[in-house]
Amino acid sequence: MSKVYDVAIIGAGVIGCAIARRLTLDGARVIVLEKAPDILDGASKANSAILHTGFDAPQGSLELACVQEGYKEYEALRGQMNLPLDRCGALVLAWTEDQEARLPILMEQAHANGVEDVAPLSRTETLALESALNSTVRASFRVPRESLIDPWSAPHAYLLQALLNGADLKRDCPVLAGQFDGRQWTLTTPRGDIQATYVINAAGLYGDKVDLILLGQSSFNIRPRKGQFVVFDKMAARLTQHILLPVPTETTKGIVVCRTIWGNLLVGPTAEEQEDRETAGLDQDTLEMLRAKGAEILPELASEEVTSLYAGLRPACEHKEYQIKTHPDTNMVTVGAIRSTGLSSALGTAAHVGRLLEGLGHQAQPIKIPDLPQMGMLAEHETRDWQRAGNQGILCHCEKVTYREAMAVLNDPLAPKSFAGFKRRTRASMGRCQGFYCGQAVQSLLDEKGLEHD
Amino acid sequence: MTDTQLNFDVIVVGAGPAGLSAAIELKRLGTGSVLVVEREKQAGGIPRHCLHSPYGMREWNRLMFGPAYARRLTQDALDAGVDIRCETTVTALKPNGVIDISSDAGQQTLTGRAVLLAMGARETSRSARLVGGTKPKGVMNTATLQNFAAFCDHMPFKRPVVVGTELVSFSALMTCRSHGVRPVAMLEKNGRITARAPFALAPKAMGVPLHLETQIAQIHGKRQVEAVTIIDPSGSHTLQCDGVIFTGGFRPENALLRSSGFEIDSGSLGPKIDQYGRLSDTGYYCAGNILRGIETAGWCWNEGRKVAQCIAAGLQGDLPPRTPVNVSAQASASEHAIKFTLPQAISPSDPKAPVAFDKLQLRLSDAYTGDVVIGTSTHRVSSKPERRILLPLPQSPVSQKALP
Structure with missing residues (x-):
């Protein structure tokens, strides 16, 4: 007997991760469906890692509002989750x-x-x-x-907080089809049907395709x-x-x-x-x-x-604006074409989506004291693990990634499912030698953990 | 000696052939306390994972494989009374032989009356070569391949392409063939191989096609490498393969030197030394491949030993002051042919002072035949690029002490 979720979010990019966090903290039962073996595998895996103020965003745009709300919330929560x-x-x-x-x-x-x-x-x-x-x-x-942030620890923290507070995540789980019966959605995936009252399309580079699959049409083309x-x-x-x-x-x-x-x-x-x-x-x-x-x-x-x-x-499209649309007849919200400010706007976009969902009739019942994940600190200007006792030695010399940091990542609820995912979480082998020294040690560590790496 | 000891007569950074041989020599010369710090799990350096000969001829007149050689050097050092701390990373070099280290214990500061830097070299990565395409698994340098062969029960690919034809490229071929891996091709962008001529026969002997005047342009594949695009004089072609080994292009592992403020030679990418192996801060010495990219283990072993003799003399106050003249070498017929000369500076000489670098090491970046002018003397040179060329050391400046 499968569980019925309040919300199914399609896509675990930075936007999907932030929405999962927002809605979970607002009391929803959330599942995130990601087609790739690991999260952040599409548009979110490469950006310039800047937290924007929105100084150059189109005036009066939704993008500007989301960027500025996102900036403020990042500042407020970074101390709680150890984000740089x-x-x-x-x-x-x-x-x-x-x-x-x-x-x-x-x-x-x-x-x-x-x-x-x-x-x-x-x-x-x-x-x-x-x-x-x-x-x-x-x-x-x-x-x-205008500021620099860690483009990966931020979305990891968002999704990890969602998971710690009851959300579910399925990776390797593309949505193949969907039916809305007037009350709830049934999404068809290779890993079984998923039932949810609301669906959020945060599919990034496939945003238009997911709209086509679920709604039969899309108002934008990626x-x-x-x-x-x-x-x-x-x-x-x-x-x-x-x-x-x-x-x-x-x-x-x-x-x-x-x-x-x-x-x-x-x-x-x-x-x-x-x-x-x-x-x-x-x-x-x-x-x-x-x-x-x-x-x-x-x-x-x-x-x-x-x-x-x-x-x-x-994920750019023919329109300059974010394509965020509610579909009231089908309990769905499309969050599309978040083309280049997604990292900055994610928390703001998530808050906006939370409000849209309430507009669709979803009742928010915020969790009183949510669990907070503590992220590993990889920023060069902060104290790193290699500077502390008990770090178990250094695995990657160029980026000074310790075995303790690597093990913490491999054992957390959002443990990577791919070599690339491990690198994003730890930076191991991302430095100047590109794995000359540590490449095999990293691979053997992942093999030992039985990680299904790509 | 215990792990709590923080002060040493000499601290050696790096337990490869140069560092270990220096440590052994220092103990033989009666130096009190010698510590070698090594960031890897075992001492021995690159030879640990070179599963082939020839090693050990210069050292012990014996033909050995890399791992046995690394074990023997390590054991000799321990037997000589050298303290070796592995899994210990040096994070900063400070004036007067003060170094910061990181280990499981966190950060600590050690002090040596002298510090020898022997951090070695690494190959140039795919990224630094700006090779296009995708970033699948199966792209690596020779050292990583050899690590798989030495420390792992499986190889990362079955049919890789080997890029480059330096000595190490043939080491990559041998490692592949002894571990069930069949390279599909060996690529060289120039018209002849970089290693000495007899090696040109090796690929054929191992059944690997050698493509000269051929560059790698693109790597394809989503998860694992699936193919590469190569460009040769006839155009661009696709070559099916499941890995790419970027061999050679060795460069000194100089990040610690740079972040600590030492001046780097723009040709060798190593530090600037005098004939005693000293850096501008005379508490610091260098030996081995940190100086220039690549030489054989035996060459580095010898260099470590010779610099150790200078360090021992320095500790006795027997080295002249570092008031050097800089060596400038000029190829008469080409602006670009000279890659570097080593040592970069000549300090005054002294009868009591042993000289670690008694020849000038010259290396060319292009093939060159013609004169090379070094200071006041002219030398006839004819060589291919990346070969070791030894010339007489320019004369020392007159020591201040010798002046009336």
């Missing part, structure tokens, strides 16, 4: 006369968006803040609250937009304190240069439209271009070592 935040600030840099002319307009937009602490900087002031910057910079403005990144070794992080942003164009926020919360330096993303929803391929010419672009902005980057490469797919 590096409030380094961003500089929007103008390199040409045209770009310089656009800075006041962008600052006005920031003001209109409620980001009132932006401050204009002359060329000299800019270079005084960032001395490694190419001295041909013309001017900039500073956005003090057009994956690929972003490639080059990551430099930790010594390169000295070259900038701020997140270095270009003046955006119509189609893209442009190529960012910033540190990561783990103390590396990244350059990216590109914005390349493609049909394929699964594969984000790397391309040597583009990677060379990114490396050159990075060295153009920070000349000393030219002699720094590349540590890793990655590419991700944003």
Whole structure:
């Protein structure tokens, strides 16, 4: 006899994870269905790991509201769950006369968006803040609250808190079909039928497809937009304190240069439209271009070592706005086309979805004292486990990942089901040697744990 | 000695051939306390997982396999009274021989009257080579492959492609063939192999096609590698395989040096030393592959031994001050041919002072025939890239002490 859930969430990306947390804390019985072997395997596996203020979001948009609500909630809960935040600030840099002319307009937009602490900087002031910057910079403005976070520990924490408070998760569990009988949904999956009163479509790159399967139609079409990144070794992080942003164009926020919360330096993303929803391929010419672009902005980057490469797919569509829609006749909410601000907006988007669900008649009965997970702290600027006694020694030398950290991840309720999932949770073998030293030790540890790795 | 001891005459960082041989030599020369710290679980370094010959000829005139060689060196060090602490990572090098370490006990600070850095080298990863495509499992360096062969009961693939033709690339071939793995091809971007000519026969002897003037452009596969795209003069082709071994392209494991503020040679990517193996902070010495990328274990063993003799002299106050002149080498007919020269600086000489680097090590990044000007002397050089070239050491500057 299978259990009837209040809510089934399709997709365990950052948005699905945050919604699972919100609704669970609001008292709902939640199940999360993820088609991949592990969570965060689609759009959420690759981003620039920035917590945005929304200074450049479209005025009055739902995206802006969700980003700002999400930012506030992240600040409020990060202390409770041991999540990092590096409030380094961003500089929007103008390199040409045209770009310089656009800075006041962008600052006005920031003001209109409620980001009132932006401050204009002359060329000299800019270079005084960032001395490694190419001295041909013309001017900039500073956005003090743009911040770096851990793009994986945050969604893990959200879903882990949902699980600790009663939610269920099924991985390797794509939704193949669904029937709504006027009262509840029956979702068909390879792992059995799932029954739930409400369904949330948070399927990211497959958002339109899931709408088609469940509703017979979709009001948007996902057009994956690929972003490639080059990551430099930790010594390169000295070259900038701020997140270095270009003046955006119509189609893209442009190529960012910033540190990561783990103390590396990244350059990216590109914005390349493609049909394929699964594969984000790397391309040597583009990677060379990114490396050159990075060295153009920070000349000393030219002699720094590349540590890793990655590419991700944003679930963009023909509309610029988030596609968040309620379907009152069928007890469903579609949360689609969260294309590039998902990490920042996730908690805000989740709160918004919670309110939409109440609008559909769902009664929230918040859990009085919810359980809180404590996440492993991987941020370079915080005290790490290798600095503490009893860490059982170091497994990955480049990223200084301890055996105790690895075992904690392998034993928690959200233990990884794939090698990639383990790497995302621990950063083992993600450093400069890319597994030269620890690759086999990591694999053997996962084999020992009987992890079904991919 | 106990784990609570925090002060040593000499601390050696890295228990590979250079570090262990230095520690043994230091004890032979009567140095009081010598500690070797090693971050891996066992001492021995890279030879621990090199399941092939030849090792040990220079050291003991015996032909050995890597693991036996690593065990013998480790045992010799222990027998000599060297203290070895494994699973201990050095996290910072500070002035005056003060080093921070991390282990299961958390963070500690140790002090050596002298510190020898022998952290070795690693191969260039797929990422650092900017190779495109997807990121499936089965892509690794030779060392990781050898770790699977030595410490694991299964291999990570059955039909990999081997990228590169350095000496280590043939070591990868041998490891594959002795563990039931059949490489489908060996790729070299240049028109001839990088290792010495006789090795060009080895792939064929092992039934592995050697593709010259061929680069790897893309890796394909979702979970495991399924194929690679290669480019040769006739165009681009797909090669079915289930793994990719990126071999060679060794570079010093220099992160600790850089994060501790030591100057790095932009050619060798190692530290800048004088002929005694000293760094700018004269409490610190270097030996082995941290200096330059790759040499054989025997070469590193010898270098460790020689630098140990300098360290022992230094502890006695018998080394001249580090007031060096920098060595500058110029290839007359090419701006780019010289990759590095080693040592980078020459300090004054002294009759009591042993010299660890009595020859100038020169390495080319391109094949070059022509003159190389070093200081006031000119040398005729004709060599392929990445070969060891030894030239006479430039003359020492006059010691301050010798001046009237």
